[in-house]
Amino acid sequence: xxxxxxxxxxxxxxxxxxxxxxxxxxxxxxxxxxxxxxxxxxxxxxxxxxxxxxxxxxxxxxxxxxxxxxxxxxxxxxxxxxxxxxxxxxxxxxxxxxxxxxxxxxxxxxxxxxxxxxxxxxxxxxxxxxxxxxxxxxxxxxxxxxxxxxxxxxxxxxxxxxxxxxxxxxxxxxxxxxxxxxxxxxxxxxxxxxxxxxxxxxxxxxxxxxxxxxxxxxxxxxxxxxxxxxxxxxxxxxxxxxxxxxxxxxxxxxxxxxxxxxxxxxxxxxxxxxxxxxxxxxxxxxxxxxxxxxx
Numbered sequence: 001x002x003x004x005x006x007x008x009x010x011x012x013x014x015x016x017x018x019x020x021x022x023x024x025x026x027x028x029x030x031x032x033x034x035x036x037x038x039x040x041x042x043x044x045x046x047x048x049x050x051x052x053x054x055x056x057x058x059x060x061x062x063x064x065x066x067x068x069x070x071x072x073x074x075x076x077x078x079x080x081x082x083x084x085x086x087x088x089x090x091x092x093x094x095x096x097x098x099x100x101x102x103x104x105x106x107x108x109x110x111x112x113x114x115x116x117x118x119x120x121x122x123x124x125x126x127x128x129x130x131x132x133x134x135x136x137x138x139x140x141x142x143x144x145x146x147x148x149x150x151x152x153x154x155x156x157x158x159x160x161x162x163x164x165x166x167x168x169x170x171x172x173x174x175x176x177x178x179x180x181x182x183x184x185x186x187x188x189x190x191x192x193x194x195x196x197x198x199x200x201x202x203x204x205x206x207x208x209x210x211x212x213x214x215x216x217x218x219x220x221x222x223x224x225x226x227x228x229x230x231x232x233x234x235x236x237x238x239x240x241x242x243x244x245x246x247x248x249x250x251x252x253x254x255x256x257x258x259x260x261x262x263x264x265x266x267x268x269x270x271x272x273x274x275x276x277x278x279x280x281x282x283x284x285x286x287x288x289x290x291x292x293x294x295x
Contacts, residue, residue, distance in 0.1 A: 001181060001185060001210045001213060001214070002045060002050070002210070003041040003044060003045060004041075004203070004206045004207070004210065005032075005037040005040065005041060006199070006202060006203070007032075007034055007037060008025070008029070008031065010031040013025075014029075014030065014031040015031075023197060023198050023199055024198045024199040024200055025199045026199070029199075033064070034060055034061070035060065035061050035064035035066065035067040036064075036066070036067070038057065038061055038067060039066070039067050039070045039071070042055060042070075042071065042074070042076070043070070043074070046074055046076075052076060053076065053077060054076065054077045054078060054079065054171045054174075055071050055076050055077070055078040055079075055080070056078065056079045056080060056171055056172065056174055056175045056178075057080050057081065057175065058081045058175070059081045059082060059083055061080055061081075062080030062081045062082040062155065062156055063082055063083060063086070067080075068080065068156065068158070071158075072158055075160050077157075077158060077159035077160060077163070077171075078156075078157065078158055079142060079155050079156075079157045079168055079171040079172045080155060080156050080157075081153060081154065081155050081172075081175075082099065082154050082155065082156050083099075083154070084098070084099055084100035084152065084154055085098055085099070085100070086098070086099045086154060086156070087099070088102070088131075088133045088134075088141050088156075089133060089134060090102065090131055090132065090133050090141075099141055099143070099154040100152065100154070102131055102141065102143075103129070103143045103145075103152050103154070106129050106131075106143075110129045111127045111128065111129050111145065112127070112128055112129070112165060113125055113126070113127055113128070113147075114126065114128050114165070114166055114169045115169075115173075116144075116169055116170075116172060116173030116176070117170065117173035117174070117176060117177075119176070121281075124173065124176070125147060126144045126145060126146060126147060127144070127145040127147055128142065128143065128144055128145070128165060128169050129142075129143045129145075130142050130143065130157070130165050130168065131143070137162070138158060138159045138160065138161065138162060138163070139156075139157065139158050140156075140157040140158075140168065141154065141155070141156065141157070142154070142155040142156075142157050142165075142168050142169075142172065143155075144169075144172065155168075155172055181213075184213065184245050184246075185209060185210070185213050187246075188212075188213065188216065188245055188246055188249050189209045189212040189213045189216070189249075190209060191206065191209040191210075191213075213245070216245045216248050216249055217245060219243075219248050220242070220243050220244060220245055220248055223242065223243045223248075224242045224243070239275070239278055240271050240273075240274030240275040240277070240278050241274045241275075241277050241278040241281065242274075243270075243274070244274075247270060247273070247274065250270070251266065251267075251270060254266045
């Protein structure tokens with residue numbers, strides 16, 4: 001998490017001069033939709049020298065054509081979720097068709113099984129298909145189908161150069177890690193644990209929470225050992241999982257607020273917990289690997 005914006009509802013906040021003054025909201029701040037705020041943060045990150053090849057987001061952002069245009073203008077590819085009612089034009093047709101209707105017309109051979117990335121219980125397998133849309137050779141409608149319920153999800157995709165289906169699937173799956181990041185920020189560093197009602201205190205709290213999470217994430221990354229990348233590798237079944245953000249926070253709490261046990265005992269329990277978690281995760285992954293194809 002490297003930036004933040006506070007969304008202010010238009011009628012209940014932005015047009016209420018008395019309320020704005022009481023909360024200390026600067027006059028320069030005007031109403032902006034969430035997609036527009038997202039576009040501002042993306043532009044600020046790129047202008048600051050942050051490099052990125054892709055942008056991804058849920059329907060609230062994918063449905064906004066101005067955000068998609070702004071991302072394209074910066075040369076950043078995107079995989080953005082959209083509603084099933086989204087209309088797209090294929091084969092240079094004059095009449096656009098609904099995304100869900102196009103999905104129903106696809107033959108069985110159009111679907112490929114891919115993992116959207118590792119989950120808590122193993123690879124997250126879905127059936128995927130893609131359809132070339134528009135006149136741009138790098139513009140696609142990506143469709144994800146749940147293998148159990150059959151429920152579909154849709155994404156509008158654009159890239160500066162040609163990409164594979166597996167790459168679009170990977171980017172679509174990255175959004176899961178973004179949700180994990182918000183969950184960690186709320187549960188570990190109190191991102192949403194505040195009662196402030198003023199503009200400056202809100203920004204102070206959010207900034208400190210982001211800094212605390214960045215510190216924990218950096219410590220976790222620096223402590224990660226070199227291990228086989230394959231989660232099914234037998235060598236990993238008895239090793240404890242690497243230090244996580246919650247575990248590092250737990251250890252730091254024990255250091256700054258010493259418990260009734262020694263530091264050695266505290267580290268012993270940490271190792272035991274992480275070894276137990278590794279055994280459980282390996283069991284989940286092994287079960288999933290026996291029931292799912294490799295690709």
